[in-house]
Amino acid sequence: MASTEPAHEPEEETAVETARRQLERAAAHLDVDEGVIERLRHPTSVYQITIPLERDDGTREMYTGYRAHHDNVRGPYKGGIRYHPDVTQKECVGLSMWMTWKCAVMDIPFGGGKGGVVVDPKDLSQTEKERLTRRMAEELRPVIGPMTDIPAPDMGTDPQTMAWFMDAYSMQEGETQPGVVTGKPPVIGGSYGREEAPGRSVGIITREILEYYDRDVAETTVAVQGFGSVGANAARYLDDLGADVVAVSDVDGAIYDPDGLDTNDVEGHDERPGMVSGYDAPETLTNEELLTLDVDVLIPAAIGNVLTAENARDVQADIVVEGANGPTTSTADQIFEERGIPVVPDIVANAGGVTVSYFEWLQDINRRKWTLERVNEELETEMLRAWDAIRVEYESRDVTWRDAAYIVALSRIAEAHDVRGLWP
């Protein structure tokens, strides 16, 4: 259905504003102490650091970084570190709030944290990235640690980044501390299956929501925006189940094949940048066109705020599953609700990442590696457990899938605050 009069976004919505609105919506359904809600509207602390970097040509540049700690009532702060030119303090706070809900909805014993450096990693050489990461680890050392705050990869960072971070931290501590970060390469304490996990959980949850609406995955068409770690693994998982993944994209554009792409043949954006839009497909589209394709399932798995007041009425998918963190603005969410389009929220759909991070942390503490089969089996169990809890709320209250997930998360966090009490 094309829009005649598209509503406009009231103003550019920051991640923290979206996160607060979502919190308030869930709170309206629960009998939670107003003081706890007010507390959860704010981060516990936000650290700002300056990272001096010597470039390869000998010049010096200063980079700004942040680490936001939102809430740790259920366990150490947990969340990624991103390298991106648009990183802001507010974005880190909003993303750290989402991590609190994500860990709670999965019932894993972590709180929410998030960090970032305002930098375009494409502008840095590999050795510059290494120096930046090591210096950042040193600047953040007072506020992170295996029992206090455990970073992980996010946009623009990867297992190698985590390896440098772990090494810098360990050298300063005088002992190897693999549990200080997750998402490391398996050879130094990383978990098998961690890199694929966020995309895999998007696939598992898509399979579950299709079953909920009595749809056969083998008869389903899917469009995936973003073919990086999350998008590519989700697309391949669903392709393997028999779905037709008709469109995928990278920053430069989308490729489209109405009969379904061979997702294993398309190289991911992380594997070889530029190879998605450069792939020999029957048709090419813009990213905006991909979002409004007439498909059964739309998976935005690239960046935040892509489904907005401007395009939500033009979305033709029957179901949206959020692969990225925060791809839907509050206004777009309302439009989808009015239009009866179910949106499965990021905090459950891509939670496989932090769930396998938790498995990794357990393996690091126990100094004992799990097999890939065990990781994937336990991930499946945890995803289904979370999905069941959300389904119970969805069915027993007249709410959206997002509200149902937030209700599950918020009741666990509120209960933990309640029993721990406030230190005078």
Ligand code: GLU
């Ligand atoms: N950055 C990922 C996320 O947004 C993973 C966080 C983690 O594993 O700690 O969920």
